[in-house]
Amino acid sequence: MKILVTGGAGFIGCNFVHYMLEQHPEDGIVNLDLLTYAGNLESLADVESAPNYSFVKGDIADREFIMELFQKENFDVVVNFAAESHVDRSIVDPGVFVRTNVMGTQVLLDAAKEFGVKRYHQVSTDEVYGDLPLDRKDLFFTEQTPLHTSSPYSASKAGSDLLVLAYCRTFGLPVTISRCSNNYGPYQFPEKMIPLMLTRALADESLPVYGKGENVRDWLHVKDHCAAIDLILRGGKVGEVYNIGGHNERTNLEVVRTILAALGKPESLIHFVADRLGHDLRYAIDPKKIEKELGWKPQYSFDTGIRQTIDWYLEHKEWWQHILDGEYSNYFNRMYKL
Numbered sequence: 001m002k003i004l005v006t007g008g009a010g011f012i013g014c015n016f017v018h019y020m021l022e023q024h025p026e027d028g029i030v031n032l033d034l035l036t037y038a039g040n041l042e043s044l045a046d047v048e049s050a051p052n053y054s055f056v057k058g059d060i061a062d063r064e065f066i067m068e069l070f071q072k073e074n075f076d077v078v079v080n081f082a083a084e085s086h087v088d089r090s091i092v093d094p095g096v097f098v099r100t101n102v103m104g105t106q107v108l109l110d111a112a113k114e115f116g117v118k119r120y121h122q123v124s125t126d127e128v129y130g131d132l133p134l135d136r137k138d139l140f141f142t143e144q145t146p147l148h149t150s151s152p153y154s155a156s157k158a159g160s161d162l163l164v165l166a167y168c169r170t171f172g173l174p175v176t177i178s179r180c181s182n183n184y185g186p187y188q189f190p191e192k193m194i195p196l197m198l199t200r201a202l203a204d205e206s207l208p209v210y211g212k213g214e215n216v217r218d219w220l221h222v223k224d225h226c227a228a229i230d231l232i233l234r235g236g237k238v239g240e241v242y243n244i245g246g247h248n249e250r251t252n253l254e255v256v257r258t259i260l261a262a263l264g265k266p267e268s269l270i271h272f273v274a275d276r277l278g279h280d281l282r283y284a285i286d287p288k289k290i291e292k293e294l295g296w297k298p299q300y301s302f303d304t305g306i307r308q309t310i311d312w313y314l315e316h317k318e319w320w321q322h323i324l325d326g327e328y329s330n331y332f333n334r335m336y337k338l
């Protein structure tokens with residue numbers, strides 16, 4: 001199979017490239033990425049000369065470029081990770097989220113349709129379902145939960161999901177969609193909660209917890225997400241949505257305390273700051289469908305996954321220090337008003 005991976009220089013995309021090259025050396029992978037602030041080729045340095053891997057710099061929303069690439073490469077499968085992915089940035093500047101996540105997806109769908117791609121997979125998020133109340137632990141997101149978005153980020157992801165399903169129904173494009181819960185693991189950009197807290201705690205800097213830290217996220221190790229997408233590509237039914245999550249609900253405060261305890265740092269580093277606008281209360285996935293239909297099961301519990309992740313950040317200081325030393329420091333100071 002020849003697979004186009006878009007956004008493969010980002011957090012989940014680069015983990016997916018590594019995963020696929022290990023698991024399926026018979027497949028060819030072309031990684032297309034615009035290398036925005038979130039794209040980092042250092043995450044792929046170890047595979048850049050692999051014979052079945054190549055990188056192309058480009059924009060999924062650039063129609064002419066995308067059409068030429070599809071004509072040249074004759075892809076069997078497209079896996080679309082490329083997106084603007086940070087809720088806080090979507091609150092400051094929603095426009096680029098609509099451009100990349102909605103319009104970029106539409107360009108990819110047109111190209112997949114025109115060049116007869118055999119499977120188009122959209123990497124989506126549980127955030128399209130909105131949030132659940134904190135006091136109803138019995139409620140979970142299923143594939144039937146109505147879309148009910150809160151942030152410009154989640155609204156743009158829901159918009160792209162609807163386009164993907166429309167291209168299936170109207171044009172018969174063979175699509176699948178996965179909606180995963182919050183990921184963590186190696187190569188995550190340090191604007192996201194877990195690597196942000198981890199890298200700041202290591203430097204004895206304050207940890208900005210929004211509101212009271214009571215919001216709940218359902219954490220999944222990125223490798224378990226990659227394995228789920230691989231299973232969907234090979235066995236998932238066309239036109240179907242698959243939720244992915246491992247029942248690892250934690251309040252933000254619990255996660256931050258776990259990180260501090262693992263690093264031997266004091267809880268006095270925790271600083272409660274103004275809440276995020278429109279902050280979703282709780283996410284929790286019901287993964288029964290992918291478990292039953294495709295036999296997917298996560299390999300990591302939150303305890304083993306967070307330990308592996310902490311060790312990775314301890315062993316790869318250079319990777320994240322390059323980011324902290326670059327343009328990101330301006331973003332952090334602006335966002336957290338330092």
Ligand code: NAD
Binds near residue numbers: 006009060
């Ligand atoms: P990320 O921000 O780390 O990476 C996004 C990548 O897309 C970057 O490499 C960036 O350069 C690239 N990109 C951005 N705009 C582009 C464009 N116009 N053309 C080509 N490339 C472009 O994001 P991530 O956390 O790896 O998320 C990947 C996908 O998974 C996203 O679609 C996101 O919505 C989804 N998702 C993320 C999570 C999570 O917890 N991080 C959970 C569920 C789903």
Ligand code: TYD
Binds near residue numbers: 182191193196208215
């Ligand atoms: P984040 O990693 O941005 O993922 P998402 O908003 O997509 O779930 O945030 C995870 C949780 O952590 C979310 O409830 C917001 C919270 N959070 C903080 O408390 N402080 C921070 O500095 C950040 C970035 C997030």
